[in-house]
Amino acid sequence: MFRLFFIIMFFIISLSCKLVALENKILFKVDNEIITTIDISNEINYLKMINKEIQQLDKDTIIEISTNSLIRDKIKKLELLKNLKDLNLKKEDLDQLIKKSYNNLGLKNKDEFNSYLKRHEVKITKFVEKISTEIYWNEMIYSKHKDRIRIDRKKITTEVSQKKNKSYLLSEIMFNVENKENLKKKFNSIKNTIDTNGFKNAALIHGISDSSKNGGNLGWINENSISPKIYEKISIIKIGEYTNPILIPGGFLIIKIKDYKEEKIKFNIEEEINKVIQIKTNDQLRQFSNIYFNKIKKDIIINEL
DSSP states (O other): OHHHHHHHHHHHHHTOSSGGGSOOOEEEEETTEEEEHHHHHHHHHHHHHHOGGGGGSOHHHHHHHHHHHHHHHHHHHHHHTTTOSOOOOOHHHHHHHHHHHHHHTTOOSHHHHHHHHHHTTOOHHHHHHHHHHHHHHHHHHHHHHGGGOOOOHHHHHHHHHTOOOEEEEEEEEEEOOSSGGGHHHHHHHHHHHHHHHOHHHHHHHHOOSGGGGGTTEEEEEEGGGSOHHHHHHHTTSOTTOBOOOEEETTEEEEEEEEEEEEOOOOOOHHHHHHHHHHHHHHHHHHHHHHHHHHHHHTTOOEEEO
16 A cells, blocks of 8 residues: 555656646655655655666655655754754855865856756755755764764774775665564565666665665775775675675665775875774764664654645
8 A cells, every 4th residue: 555655646746747736745744844745756856866776766666765765854854953943054064065066076166066956956955955964964973972983093003004905896785674583584675676676776775874875885995994894794705796784783784896996006104094094983973873863763753644
């Protein structure tokens, strides 16, 4: 019935190409936050803009992914507004984030960025809302858990000094199961999605971390920045393959090696040490974030209307 609802909803949305002609119905309530047909339509456009792979999926799956993405954002917003008046960023901070965003896209200025958003039918207000929520959420997670971060600078210094310059291009799928008895069933479901739709779309469908919106892409990571537990698993697989589920704080992790390189480069040791420390810090904060999100989600009432 739930899946049928999404299919019906898609046809309702598809009846008109113009949003003005679309009746804006409330579909869900996440505590006191609402999700409407327009919200889901806008979320679909946003996800298509940042990850073109999503367009390979069937339409009701795209709607389901977009709905889950909105629900995650609403839960984060509710938690943040317990201690904040609003989620507005300072103008100078927002301008810097927008500049960084269009530079990453290879665009020259804000006007080109606005045109880029317009082509993808994404409003600048939608983009700002997304990044504002993530910025404040990350700041909150850091504030709550900064004293729990464990970094062995001496060990990192030794590893960097003996650096082999091996790097891996990695992707991930982080997921949860209610109990370990369901792990095999969940892993088989993820493998079937990978076989049918590819790893990126499997990350979109099954992933619970923020990286899922980008198809699980983690980018190039030096081997010194990879935890020993994860490195042990990826060291026995080849390019194009992925690991079995790895137990981590906050859930399970599947890692895929997209590419690998080993190169001789000159580098500043101190800069490299700080870079590794930042990666390891971010990795721990990401795990704290997922644990905290799963905790607060249990107290949120989500109603389908």
